[in-house]
Amino acid sequence: MNERKAVLMTVIMIIGCLAIAGAAIADDDERGEHRRGGLFGRRLDVAPVTNAIYTKECGSCHFAYQPGLLPARSWTKMMNTLDKHFGDNAELDAETQKEITAYLVANSAETSSHKASVKILNSIKGDDAPLAISKTAYFTRKHREVPERMVKGNAQVKSFAACGTCHTAADKGSYDEHEVKIPGFGKFED
Ligand code: HEC
Ligand code: HEC
Secondary structure, rough: HHHHHHHHOOOHHHHHHHHHHHHHHHHHHHHHHHHOHHHHHOOOOOOOOOOHHHHHHHHOOOOOOHHHHHHHHHHHHHOOOOOEEEOOOOOHHHHHHHHHHHHHHHHHHHHHOOHHHHHHHHHHHOOOOOOOOOOOOHHHHOOOOOOHHHHHHHOOOOOOOOHHHHHOOOHHHHOHHEEEOOOOOOOOOO
16 A cells, blocks of 8 residues: 555545544434433433322323323323223223323423423324324334334233333333343343
């Protein structure tokens, strides 16, 4: 290799390194609000659940989803159709239903500046009122690299609706990918 070629190679390598570093910084920026611990403190993906009646009634069959994971119109629709809830009857007495609806609406995605709330809301078209968090565009985008054998084909998970089986700090409102541990598979490497 002559000297000119060597210089050229070096320049190309430097540009390559800068591009990689740039991508890493951009990626970090995308998660800006997400930095854990240290100087930046802790910024959760979604505000944690704070209502004991909600946890008791809506956390008995599955994970107690944070209200910030869906817009108010989704919660209202869901709470008005509890007799036909994903193939189950999840009906409540009128008073409990009213209290839980009020709690969900008061803490819905629109009311929050937490990252997952904002992103889920932005990913829902027009006035759609999805009932499944796991069917929203943001959710499917974030999970598209997670193969079916780790979810449906995994007896310890079964469904994407089981947030807490993979996200070890989901109950605290944290969905950081570094805290994911898929039962039977361990940490997720993409
Ligand atoms: C009798 C059992 C039962 C009760 C009680 C129940 N659910 Fe469900 N829920 C289900 C089933 C079954 C599914 C579907 C889970 C799946 O797709 O794997 C579901 C799914 C959901 C989902 C969608 C999850 C996703 O993103 O795919 C939400 C949100 C939800 N329930 C909210 C509630 C709320 C709010 C309450 C309390 C009012 C409640 N559930 C009470 C059985 C129940
Ligand atoms: C089968 C295991 C599994 C289940 C169940 C699951 N997730 Fe995830 N989730 C993952 C993995 C793995 C990632 C990271 C994917 C990647 O990096 O490509 C992720 C990423 C995310 C992210 C993005 C985090 C970030 O740092 O950008 C959010 C938010 C999230 N999940 C929310 C949920 C919610 C809410 C539920 C339940 C409705 C759920 N997940 C259910 C495995 C799971």
